[in-house]
Amino acid sequence: MAEGVLFDRLCLLGTGLIGSSIARVARARGDLARTVVAHAKTPATLDRVRELGIADVVEADPAAAVRGADCVVFCIPVGAYAEVGAQVAPHLAPGAIVTDVGSTKASVVRDLAPLMPAGVHLVPAHPMAGTEYSGPDAGFAELFQGRYCIVTPLPGSDPAAVEAVAELWRRCGSMIETLDPATHDKIVAIVSHLPHLLAFTICSTADDLAEETKEAVLKFAATGFRDFTRIAASDPTMWRDVFLNNREALLEMLARFTEDAQALGRAVRWGQAEYIEDRIRRGRKIRRGLIERKQA
């Protein structure tokens, strides 16, 4: 499937950072789809997508947006899948592929699979790419290049549909990995969701400090804290939905992390220098692993 135009009509439900980046890839390459249909929830975003000229058709009604599309991509917060899925399901074209870009995958199967008409292929996916910016202006065509995209087919998924979704992401510049939804959710809980929860928390802990200290926090934000605030600047609705839709895996990782942080705190209290050094060195080991894999 390496040649030719991949889809006839590609429908993007949602045109934030990820959706608008896919639209830009389609514009730049020309071989993702003959026609790109973009849907957005608010009139302001619809207007902006029209101004940016990144889609062939801009459509306010999700049901109208999916009509006749051979590929539909959910690019909205995962908490909205069930509602929008119910709106669009009766209007999906026979044989259409439905995929998504959400950061949780078991919840996507739970919310979308029961709604799919016979003959429609659900192939969830998760491009591991993003920035702390959101909205249609935040997207760019290079966002997915050199990043992994995890595809999580269901048992019995049509191999041709799975391959079409993989090819979509290869053309976006991504490397494809296949996992089951539960394994995906556990991995992203530690590599992405927990780090975001910690970053949001430290920022709100700082915000709770007395007015005098808070000002100083802002003034003297050192490298460490600056990185945390960058992560913490991400879209609130999206992250609220991610946390609520990966509850079990996230809470398990938070529990493990809390135990480890308390153990390190205890070592600081009791002056256990060797324990502290050992923990710090393990952080460096992980970092070296990333550098070797060119993900640093």
Added chain:
Amino acid sequence: MAEGVLFDRLCLLGTGLIGSSIARVARARGDLARTVVAHAKTPATLDRVRELGIADVVEADPAAAVRGADCVVFCIPVGAYAEVGAQVAPHLAPGAIVTDVGSTKASVVRDLAPLMPAGVHLVPAHPMAGTEYSGPDAGFAELFQGRYCIVTPLPGSDPAAVEAVAELWRRCGSMIETLDPATHDKIVAIVSHLPHLLAFTICSTADDLAEETKEAVLKFAATGFRDFTRIAASDPTMWRDVFLNNREALLEMLARFTEDAQALGRAVRWGQAEYIEDRIRRGRKIRRGLIERKQA
């Protein structure tokens, strides 16, 4: 004091990231000191400093290094101040200024003040700059530019000595702030030490995961986790000493943070969407504050 050469003989005790950066500023500007003396603990570092040619005199013996210097800067891990301070104190020149670059300040006063001979001026300082790299090759002359340097004079410090230290850092490109040591330690606990503790911890939590998941952690390290590993790659000895020498403030901030993280975890468990969103929005507020202050 804006004109002329600031010091006759500037002694840097330690030539890692910070010490070697000060040496490079001195080389680049020419008006920090007529002679720069660099001391390092290991023969390998001494050799490397000689090869780099960033100091006029390279001296293995700290007592010999400080002799005749009108300014001595401790650029070693804060846990080594007491020992090295005892070695050099009898050899300090009358009227010399002793300052430092450590990330904790109350411990510096505790460890160095009792050792200072009469007529020697102790003026602790903390340049809020750094990278995750260490050693003499990691330094660069621009490291301190546009960053704050917090000076923490003692009650009764000689104003001329305080001004000389401030001017040293102004010439390095820093903005000067003055705080008492205890306030300094509390602020850096939240903006720098706690973020590092969290980053070290999440990396060791990931390292503890089963072999299969650990590989996946490395493979799929998303943006969030990559930033944490960057922070976690910092020098183990330096950070061990920082944690042990800012124990009380760090443990207080860790306790506050842990309460807040548990509260957010509880909100995830019970599906309290509004609470979660509120906490995420507060992170963004802090971020905006940094951007307004051009520290983002």
